[in-house]
Amino acid sequence: MATEQQKQSEQQHAESRDENLVDQVESSVNEADLAEEISEASAQQGAEPAELLVLAQARIDELTHELSEQKLRTAAEVQNIRRRAEQDVEKAHKFALDKFAQELLPVVDSLERAIDACQAEDDATVALREGVEMTLTLFLNSVAKFNLEPVNPIEQPFDPELHQAISMVDVPNMAANTVVSVMQKGYTLNGRLVRPAMVVVAKG
Template sequence: MSNEKNVAEQEETVDTQDTEEVEVEVVDAEDVTVEEAEETADETTAKIAQLQAKLDETENKMLRNQADFDNFRRRTRLDQEAAQKYRAQSIVSDILPALDNFERALQIEANNEQTKSLLQGMNMVYNQLVQALQNEGVETIKSVGEPFDPHLHQAVMQVEDDNFESNTVVEELQKGYKLKDRVIRPAMVKVNQ
């Protein structure tokens, strides 16, 4: 029985506490004046405006980061395309002096059959090198009879020749080469005044 009494007393205490809390809430709500409600509304509005400003700033940062990432991705793609397009540039630059030496060697006049045979073999190797370079997109720069272009030609001499117009390439001293649209080595030329 004593347990039943304790349980009943606890239930009454709980009921009383719930009632008191409700009464306190009601009393607090009644004590709030219109001015206090307006101040609370103003504080809430200010807090909403502050949170909206933070949200706008965060969205702005996110959009800028997205744009930066898109620009980075585009630059990386362009760099990769250029690297792929001009991947053979260093090897072409290294091969060009050997190609020049082949051309000089092929200009020798052959006096006997052995020399002719040797020149024929060298000519075959030279043609294979030229073909391999052409397959990679290497082309020679046309010079003789063309107007002088400082992007394609390197003028090492000026001459006066009535057979050519002014500022025209008269003679090519060393061949120039382009890899696709990039000049690997400008042609060394003589230019008419």
């Protein structure tokens, strides 16, 4: 919330600054300026009233053109500032849970390790494993609502953008740079990598 308010405040400040800039340019076209320039022109030797009028009109046209160009530049700058502010706010909303998601991942890892450890088939162990599996499923379904998705690239080509290779092994009948096993799943948040998957890759 603080980030959005700050962006809005910066945008309003920028727009106010640009409006003041336009006012400064507009103020350059006033009677005092024209009077001074006409007075300077009248000091020229042999200057006629008609010539003074032409000079004054030319200066008015020049200042009007400069003002028009400045307004266009200011409008473009304001539009760029507004667009950047909107993009910053969108990113802030989209990835506000980034650090929170990173804190949750060790919990997911622990639940998965607990399931792997419960391999015995006695009633107590089976019940424990089923309970942990239900908890993990509920947890993953909850975080998926916020677009936190696992990266589990088993038997997929190695992707350095999403995976981190910790070792390479010889595997018959498997193409080179294929993920043989996943030591730790990776995760993405709204398509952006939060943690790479730790994988073992085939040499080929």
